Amino acid sequence: MNLILILGDQLSHNISSLDNIDVENDVILMCEVWDEATYVKHHKKKIAFIFSAMRHFAKELEEKGYSVHYTQLDDPDNAGSFLGEVKRAIKTHKPSNIIVTEPSEYRVLDDMRQWEDDLGITTEIRPDQRFLATHQDFTEWAKDRKQLRMEYFYREMRKKYKILVDEDGKPEGGEWNYDSENRKPPKDGLDVPNTYTAQTDDITDEVIKLVAEKFPDHFGDLHPFYFAVTRDQALYALNKFIDERLKNFGDYQDAMVQGEPWMYHSHISFYINIGLLTPLECCERAEAAYADGTAPLNAVEGFIRQILGWREYVRGIYWLKMPEYENLNHLGADRALPHFFWDANTKMNCMRQCITETKENAYAHHIQRLMILGNFALIAGLNPDEVNEWYMIVYADAYQWVELPNVTGMILFADGGLLASKPYAASGSYINKMSDYCKNCSYAVTKKNGKDACPFNYLYWDFMQRNQDKLEGNPRLGFSYNTLSKMSNEKIKAIKDDSQRFFKEISDGS
Ligand code: FAD
Numbered sequence: 310m311n312l313i314l315i316l317g318d319q320l321s322h323n324i325s326s327l328d329n330i331d332v333e334n335d336v337i338l339m340c341e342v343w344d345e346a347t348y349v350k351h352h353k354k355k356i357a358f359i360f361s362a363m364r365h366f367a368k369e370l371e372e373k374g375y376s377v378h379y380t381q382l383d384d385p386d387n388a389g390s391f392l393g394e395v396k397r398a399i400k401t402h403k404p405s406n407i408i409v410t411e412p413s414e415y416r417v418l419d420d421m422r423q424w425e426d427d428l429g430i431t432t433e434i435r436p437d438q439r440f441l442a443t444h445q446d447f448t449e450w451a452k453d454r455k456q457l458r459m460e461y462f463y464r465e466m467r468k469k470y471k472i473l474v475d476e477d478g479k480p481e482g483g484e485w486n487y488d489s490e491n492r493k494p495p496k497d498g499l500d501v502p503n504t505y506t507a508q509t510d511d512i513t514d515e516v517i518k519l520v521a522e523k524f525p526d527h528f529g530d531l532h533p534f535y536f537a538v539t540r541d542q543a544l545y546a547l548n549k550f551i552d553e554r555l556k557n558f559g560d561y562q563d564a565m566v567q568g569e570p571w572m573y574h575s576h577i578s579f580y581i582n583i584g585l586l587t588p589l590e591c592c593e594r595a596e597a598a599y600a601d602g603t604a605p606l607n608a609v610e611g612f613i614r615q616i617l618g619w620r621e622y623v624r625g626i627y628w629l630k631m632p633e634y635e636n637l638n639h640l641g642a643d644r645a646l647p648h649f650f651w652d653a654n655t656k657m658n659c660m661r662q663c664i665t666e667t668k669e670n671a672y673a674h675h676i677q678r679l680m681i682l683g684n685f686a687l688i689a690g691l692n693p694d695e696v697n698e699w700y701m702i703v704y705a706d707a708y709q710w711v712e713l714p715n716v717t718g719m720i721l722f723a724d725g726g727l728l729a730s731k732p733y734a735a736s737g738s739y740i741n742k743m744s745d746y747c748k749n750c751s752y753a754v755t756k757k758n759g760k761d762a763c764p765f766n767y768l769y770w771d772f773m774q775r776n777q778d779k780l781e782g783n784p785r786l787g788f789s790y791n792t793l794s795k796m797s798n799e800k801i802k803a804i805k806d807d808s809q810r811f812f813k814e815i816s817d818g819s
Pocket residue numbers: 573574575576577578579581582612615616619620621623673674675676678679683700704706707708711712715716719720
């Protein structure tokens with residue numbers, strides 16, 4: 310018989326490890342293990358979400374007649390690791406093979422590659438077919454290219470999957486990308502629908518109790534808990550997005566509004582990443598909404614680009630560049646993560662809002678992650694290891710394959726421009742244009758220098774100056790360096806003095 314291991318982010322009934330299962334003899338192993346729950350101190354909501362989704366999935370497998378060996382975290386014999394639990398299951402079931410779908414994270418795969426030697430049993434690691442580009446597809450695409458730009462990869466994917474293309478392979482509407490239409494600032498009185506909130510059941514309630522008891526010192530609020538934990542619920546959440554929010558997704562994709570953490574985004578990354586939804590079905594649902602006239606092209610194309618483009622592309626970069634990618638620090642950034650990233654105790658209203666919402670929801674939408682939190686981490690020169698660890702901890706959708714390229718590549722430019730063609734650095738005026746945060750801030754967004762000036766204003770220029778030798782040659786930064794070259798010495802000194810004062814304040818916690 311085979312022992313089939315299913316990991317916490319592999320909760321798909323069509324996962325490759327279940328192909329050709331012998332229902333009479335094979336045993337499926339699923340285990341809640343201490344090592345996975347603590348290799349970073351994940352947000353409490355994330356642990357509860359995964360454990361509850363795992364328990365519901367195991368129940369569904371049993372209902373299909375499969376034999377499931379499930380270890381709960383508080384089982385007194387729990388060995389605490391994947392390998393330890395596999396060893397225990399081998400003793401009980403005496404399998405002749407282990408079968409598993411390739412783990413999504415390098416650290417787990419690297420470990421698993423030793424299992425055959427450690428266990429003395431064949432360990433078959435099958436490809437994860439839930440992604441739309443295989444490792445080989447991406448490697449082929451990347452081969453011999455000077456620059457690995459997402460846009461060109463995305464076009465190939467559109468053609469390959471025939472999404473929003475006509476019979477001749479031409480893009481719907483004539484353009485591949487409608488991003489330029491997707492930058493509307495928020496206007497007053499936007500009517501943002503409520504996000505999907507699931508009712509908890511006995512399984513989830515029990516898991517919530519367990520998480521409260523075992524992980525009291527982990528970041529984040531456990532209550533209220535409202536994530537979908539089954540495929541049916543996740544599908545409901547997807548449909549709710551398609552029906553209620555997709556039409557505005559494009560226009561307000563980059564907009565931020567105080568008190569509106571969810572905006573018109575889909576809130577499905579949690580579900581796609583653990584396998585409750587497939588990326589292709591999400592794209593197809595959006596395409597169908599365009600076909601039946603319920604959502605405009607700029608919204609539908611924008612949404613599909615995130616999944617068929619960005620999601621697959623960052624995974625491709627991850628597997629192409631690991632393990633070296635984990636240690637990159639092109640700009641030599643070394644400042645410690647300020648304490649306010651944990652307690653939101655800062656006078657910068659934009660940061661306070663995004664961190665508070667992250668703590669409450671284990672979610673922030675893309676532009677908050679990128680242009681507020683990420684932008685600050687970049688221009689303040691925060692250490693990539695600490696920033697990566699923070700993003701891994703705080704978001705319920707965080708797995709290293711998606712988190713690392715977004716942090717090291719997209720926000721910190723720590724890969725020297727492999728992923729992003731320029732650093733996403735911005736001053737307060739961008740934040741003021743795209744949000745209403747500045748109205749409620751102790752700092753003045755229009756002031757460039759002085760104690761009450763918006764810190765993003767002087768930190769932006771300090772960043773450009775600190776990294777001039779590495780960034781000046783970037784053609785997309787020509788305008789900024791031209792402006793910098795015309796600044797007076799007094800202005801440059803004021804920027805430096807304000808930045809130094811600010812850095813001192815964050816390092817001594819004041
Ligand atoms: P929507 O805005 O509705 O987008 C739809 C879907 O597109 C998402 O569900 C997601 O599956 C995909 N997507 C969108 N942008 C990206 C992207 N840049 N990379 C990969 N997929 C994308 N996403 C994660 O899933 N896990 C992470 O740990 C993660 N960390 C991030 C860290 C930083 C610094 C940044 C800038 C982005 C990160 N993202 C991450 C990408 C993106 O912010 C989230 O996928 C998105 O905010 C999830 O919310 P949503 O489902 O409402 O997305």
